[in-house]
Amino acid sequence: HFVSGQAAAQLVPAPQSVLEQTGASLPQFWGAFQNQSLPAHYTLATNQLTTSELQSALRALPSLFILTDPTNLFSPATGIYLHPTERGQKWERPVTTLLLDARGQTNFQARCGLRLHGGMSRRPEESPKHSFRLSFRKIYGTPKLNAPLFGTDGPQQFDALILRAGGNDSWLTSDGPRRAHATYLRDEWMCRSMEALEHRSARGRYVHLFLNSLYWGIYNLCERPGAELLDTNDSECDILKGDETESGDRVAWEELFALANSGLDDAKRYEEVSRRLDVPQFMDFMVLNFYAGNSDWDRSANWYAIRPRTATGQFHFFVWDAEQILDQVQPGIPDDPDDESPLALFHKLARNKTFRAAFITRAVRVLSESCALSPNESAKRFRDLADALAPAMSLEAARWGSYRRDVHQFKTGPYEVYSVRTHWQPEVEKISSEFFSQRRDALLQNLHAAGFEQE
Template sequence: PTFDVDAGFQTGPVQVGITHADPTATIRFTVDHSEPTVFQGTPYTAPIAVSGNTAIRAIACTPAECSPTVTHTYLYMADVIGQGTPASLPTMWGDAPADYEMDPEITGDPLYGALMVSALEGLPSMAITIDDFDFWDAAQGIYIQSTRRGEDWHRAISLEWIDAANAEYFQVNAGMHVSGGASRTQTRSPKHSLRLLFKAEYGPSNLDWDFFGPGAVEEFDTLHLRGQYNSSWIHWTVGNRNRAQYVRDEWARRTQLAMGHPSAHGRWTHVYINGLYWGVYNLHERPDAGFTSRYLGGTKADWDALNSGEPTDGDTVAWDELLRRARLDQSDAVNYASTLEMLDLANFVDYLILNQWMGNTDWDLKNWYAARRRLPDAKWYFFSWDAESTLKDSVNENNLAYLNIGDPTEIHTALMANPEYRLFYADRIHRHVNLGVFAPVAAEDSFMDLAADLDPGIIAESARWGDYRRDVLVDPSDTSGGALYTRQDWYDEQIRLQTEWFPDRRDVLVDQYRVAGLYPLVDPVNIAPRPARLIPGSLVGMGFDSFNGTAWYTTDGTDPRLPGGAVSPTATAFASPVIITGTTELKVRFQHTDGTWSAVTDGLYMVDQPFDGLVITEIMYNPDGSGAEFLELYNSGAGPLDLTGLSLVDGVEYAFPDFTVLPAGGYIVLARDAVEFEGDYGFPPDGEYSGKLDNGGERIAIADESGVVWEEVTYEDDLPWPVEADGDGFSLELLTPTDDVADPANWQASWVDGGTPGAPTSTQPIGGDADTDTDADSDTDTDADTDSDADADSDTDSDADTDADADADADTDTD
């Protein structure tokens, strides 16, 4: 069925007409949230009058079949702002009183009331429509029986995305269940988290939508709507309510991304359930096997994924093996090396530092995700999850001694027996805590920028839930009589963080690390200027305690200290500034006269050069079912290009390894899945990007570290672009490397099945028959010279209320 009035916010009464392409079809509709069927619903005979919040659900049936249900939700600002308690809905949610009202003290406040419309328009909206029985029934309703788990408690819904500011809308049929841990309990939280499911039994098996922007995938089989529990206005303790920000968990995941590791992307949205405003939710990905396969390659079946030690996908065989190895004596070099064979060390240590800097008090007995691809040399990755109990009461929070058996801290504690681990840990502390994302200004700026994104919606959240513990389910421990929480309370907590946490946390934590033996007593070397793109001949100086030791440095990316503590034979004692004549990876450590080594200070210096000759020449964006995605780049210039500092920044993400040199006339091939690519073409790609090329077309861009875009193309899957490249096994090929890549006329579908990665553009064979050989010139050398001294690990950073254990929303669902 087709509706003639767009869904979303309306400014007045409308008459909604419904049609179908088949004039013989019978249309039935409902406005009571139930799904229409061939036997249920009102036969459509005339336009439907709508003047208040209404969800119209329609179906078209012929004698042969019925269409999927189509739902349109119509919203009115007056109804949302004036939302009261519907007489037809339950007055109790289990053993807790129900709460539907938008508090009139907020909506009628001279300041906040005047901003209410802009608050509701300031974020996009998700409208969920679900049968009232499935949601509210005392015995079978998922919101009333919120602690129930398993597939029996999944329900069919309609989901609509309404983003008027960007003229975006979609409607999809999906599944949903209540999610969370302690927050499922009605007396603890009235605002439950929800998990969205995209399965064939409900509608499409994947949702295709660009929610999260550059670097994020656009295809999902599940998404999470986090209601926020710890450090929120609905929490049952006043200490948590006073710390409400709704930013902490999203900030943690974005910070892990900024540290150079995969993590779940997210954003905020208003949520409506059957036309009722339900508050601000954090919409984000879930780092399960579907997530890792999309970002790190393979299929869902290729991955083991754990939620707090329990498998969401696969099994625990490899995890148990990692624990077995870690439980051996890690001071032994052989045992230590064996453990690192299964552990991505940079990811693991950075994950720990993230939770330690935040002072996470609800971790790691729960609230962690990890995943590993089922390959012989694969390693475990860790992902931030449910970081709500962070940045709370005291800047002196110290969780460094956490030790939970079977969890990440057990592995960490065991590895601390090895001095190489402790120094590597110090290196990562210096990189991120002293110089990177956790440096005082950087941490504060990133947090406040994120808070600014949420700011437009926080007034609406205050109206919906800010009075809950005062007016609905009173907190008897709050001797003040309860508070009506407002945006000013939200601002006050930000001021506390800006004055008490961000300025001091670095120094406090470094001291804690030193006491724990994870950071040397000697200070690292300062280098100036900091790493950047410089003119050839620039000088880099070093500052250190020259009276008590020596600064040893290398310029080839190797460590000036050898394992065990000796000075590397390639290291030089600093005596005069280092001259930068080309790409230089500087690494420097201070060695005290007593033999103690500092954390490493490293930096990548590049020299100015134009990248005009760098061209995107081939795009395999939608291979056939068994094919591998890839991108091909070509150097059309007269001399070599040092790609250090360049990245794919749109569509998909990839940071070129340091010292990647592309000779004149040479190719680089990047694939989504290196294993799959090598299986198809017989040679490995030069790199593996994260994300997935959009089958419908998107922008691909290459930028330097300053954000200057040197090459970009926006391809499409329909005319005037070659449509044969859309799903039939052929790639998009640029006819000539000097052609304008923005002109579709300069592109062709490859003449050979599988395209020609790492080789010149294919030509029409004599007679016009396409070559179906899928080897695609697999003996071709792609010519990209990646210096073996470049950093080989997967790190691409190219940088109190104590009721947490019982009260945290741990989201331990495994279904």
């Protein structure tokens, strides 16, 4: 059902009711691990913030409401939240979704399909806070969503949107040291940095998510990478997400790697690769990943390659799921023995003298003062994101900050109560002031050590 403007404004619950939510009528377990039921978690830690602080936090971000029959989410037999590892359209459920701005005005409203999204984070032991995909289809009444979600200069039409829960950059990851350094900002910083390099990237914006009337935490509402990033449609593209083929096939991809494996010191073969790959865009993609110190982007996951299915179509690479970045100032230039990864392709290209010269020239340029990856510009981009998210983070802390200590201790400790003041603010400050001030010079040294020299 659609919701009138007046009723939509009333969806935003009173702060006191958010503080007091219990989920009393809903299942008390969400899945199992090693034959042990995992406790559900619906409540907020009321000692984390006052009613007035909660009200300010609610107003700091837009609110996205997903309205559906509760059984679609929580039925023991068919609820998608109780079967998080199930995939495909069979596990998609009809919902109405509304995005309300901080003033309670409707940004968009649509009928669509809801399913869970992600890889490891689907497993209930890895995280109780799951990511979602909203799919706009004719069968639900909204073939495509038409809305200026990311401003008038951004995309206006969407087949799907992703609600990213934070994954490895959240207080819920099973990796204890990563929990303590979570910012919820890393992946979005990466996407915006690719745009700062003047390439299309999946756009995102932070929202408070409500499942029916239950507050579920802060999510990044973002584009699902697809053919629209190349201004075409999926039926005309090869869309590869790591080792998964989301559209088209892998014929052109395998041809690209067959050429790369044949030896690119030969000028003609390098020219053939250049016809199949947008080399300048790929260079910027690689510089950004090296600069950020990405440690989780092998052959299988966490990047996209998209190519128009035309005679002259070139592969373009897109950052995705970049949650394990901005950690070490000196990670070096990684190798990857696993074929058909971006890293493997880079090292094959680097055997060509023309590519090496062009790559280091491009790297020095984008790392120079006032350019996209300079210390000041990189830090400013990160601080701008942090400043926008900071007023809302106390709500995320109240909703999920105590989960690993009080509800489910898993894999590695320490198991703490995570807070904005003790954990989030110090990590944001450390990245802003320490990482970015040192990383450019460290990367240039890494490249020099790897044999990249300016002529």
